[in-house]
Amino acid sequence: MTALRPEREDLYDGERPYESSGGARPYGGRRQDPPTAPMPRLTEEGLTAPPPPGEDLTAAAALPRADEETMALRIPRPTGYGAQSEAARAGTGAAGASSAASVTPVAPGGRAARRRAAKRRGGRHGGVRDAREPAAPPADRDPQRPLSRVEARRQARLRKPSPATVASRAIGEVFITTGVLMLLFVTYQLWWTNVRAHAQAGSETHQLQDDWANGKRNPGVFEPGQGFAILHIPKLDVVAPIAEGVSNKRVLDKGMVGHYGEAPLKTAMPDARTGNFGLAAHRNTHGEPFRYINRLKAGDAVVVETQDTYFVYKVTSMLPVTPPSNTSVLNPVPPGSGFTGPGRYITLTTCTPEFTSKYRLIVWGKMVQERPRSKGKPDALIE
Known part of the structure; x- marks a missing residue:
C-alpha cells in the first residue's frame, strides 16, 4: 500500500506534531517508555530516518514546517539536525551515513558573514598566495557553472605570457630562422653550385667538340x-x-678550368716551343674539377686536347702548401719544381685546405707527347 498512513495515536497525548494547516505543535508527554531502538517516523513527506540518540526532538518539532508554496522568510533549522536529516534522506545504510558525514554546514548570516567565512578559509582575499601560481577552483564549485567575471579575468591574466616568455620565444624563432638560412646557404654552396657548374661545363665541352667537328x-x-x-x-x-x-x-x-693568359700572370700556350702552361680551377664547389689533384702521383697523365692536337704531360712533382702570393710557381722554369732548364711544362693550381682559400696547392708536369688529332687519341686516353 503506497498511500500515507497516520501515525500511532498511542505515542502522543492526543495532539499530533503536524496538523493539516502546516503549523507545528509541541510534543506532549509519552504514555510509555520510548523503545530501546529509535524507530523511523512516517510523515506526509514519507518515511524519514530517526534522529540520532540524544537529539533534542522538542527543538526540532518546534520549528514550523516549510511551506513549499510560499516565498516568505523562514526560520533556519539547526545546522546539525538539518544536515543529518538531509543526508539521511539522500542515502540509505552505509552510503547514507557516508553522505551525511561529507555534507558541509552552510554558514548562517548575510553576505558580510559569508565573506568573513571565505576569508577565514583563504578564499577570495584571504591567505597568502603566490601571484604566479594559478588559483585553484573551489572544491564545491560546479564545473558546469560558468565562471564569474572576476574569475574569468584572473584566469585570462594567468594565461597571458610574461614579457620574459615573449622575449625567449622571439629569440628562439630568430635562432631557428638563422639556422634554416645557414642550412640553405650550405646546401646551395656544396650541392647546387656543383649541379649548375657541371651543366655549364658539359655544355661548353660539347659546343667545342661540335665546332671542331664542323671545321670551325x-x-x-x-x-x-x-x-x-x-x-x-x-x-x-x-x-x-x-x-x-x-x-x-x-x-x-x-665549372671550367682557367688559363693564366693575362698580365701580369701571363703564361704560355700548349703549342709554344718553350714555356709553362698555367691552369687554375676550384677545388670545392662550382664543379670542383681540381677536387682531388692532391692524389696525383709522379707519372700520372694529364692531357690537353685542342682543335688539332693532343698534348700529353706526365706529373713530375707537387708543392702541397704555398702562399697565394707565390706567383713564381708560374715562371717558365718554376723554382722548387725540379726543372733545371727551359722546357714545355704544365702547372695546376688550386686552393688548400679544402673548403678554404688560405693557401695554394701546386702540381707540375712535363710534356712527353704531342699527337695530332688526325692520328686518333693518345694511349693515355685509351687505357
Whole structure:
C-alpha cells in the first residue's frame, strides 16, 4: 500500500506534531517508555530516518514546517539536525551515513558573514598566495557553472605570457630562422653550385667538340671567358673545358678550368716551343674539377686536347702548401719544381685546405707527347 498512513495515536497525548494547516505543535508527554531502538517516523513527506540518540526532538518539532508554496522568510533549522536529516534522506545504510558525514554546514548570516567565512578559509582575499601560481577552483564549485567575471579575468591574466616568455620565444624563432638560412646557404654552396657548374661545363665541352667537328677554327688569340681546349685527367676521371682567363664569374664559377693568359700572370700556350702552361680551377664547389689533384702521383697523365692536337704531360712533382702570393710557381722554369732548364711544362693550381682559400696547392708536369688529332687519341686516353 503506497498511500500515507497516520501515525500511532498511542505515542502522543492526543495532539499530533503536524496538523493539516502546516503549523507545528509541541510534543506532549509519552504514555510509555520510548523503545530501546529509535524507530523511523512516517510523515506526509514519507518515511524519514530517526534522529540520532540524544537529539533534542522538542527543538526540532518546534520549528514550523516549510511551506513549499510560499516565498516568505523562514526560520533556519539547526545546522546539525538539518544536515543529518538531509543526508539521511539522500542515502540509505552505509552510503547514507557516508553522505551525511561529507555534507558541509552552510554558514548562517548575510553576505558580510559569508565573506568573513571565505576569508577565514583563504578564499577570495584571504591567505597568502603566490601571484604566479594559478588559483585553484573551489572544491564545491560546479564545473558546469560558468565562471564569474572576476574569475574569468584572473584566469585570462594567468594565461597571458610574461614579457620574459615573449622575449625567449622571439629569440628562439630568430635562432631557428638563422639556422634554416645557414642550412640553405650550405646546401646551395656544396650541392647546387656543383649541379649548375657541371651543366655549364658539359655544355661548353660539347659546343667545342661540335665546332671542331664542323671545321670551325678558333683564332689564335682568345677572348676572356672563351673556351679553346679540353683538359683530361684520366686517373681522376676529369673532363673539363679550358677557357681564357681566371675570372671567377666568367670562368671558374662555371665549372671550367682557367688559363693564366693575362698580365701580369701571363703564361704560355700548349703549342709554344718553350714555356709553362698555367691552369687554375676550384677545388670545392662550382664543379670542383681540381677536387682531388692532391692524389696525383709522379707519372700520372694529364692531357690537353685542342682543335688539332693532343698534348700529353706526365706529373713530375707537387708543392702541397704555398702562399697565394707565390706567383713564381708560374715562371717558365718554376723554382722548387725540379726543372733545371727551359722546357714545355704544365702547372695546376688550386686552393688548400679544402673548403678554404688560405693557401695554394701546386702540381707540375712535363710534356712527353704531342699527337695530332688526325692520328686518333693518345694511349693515355685509351687505357
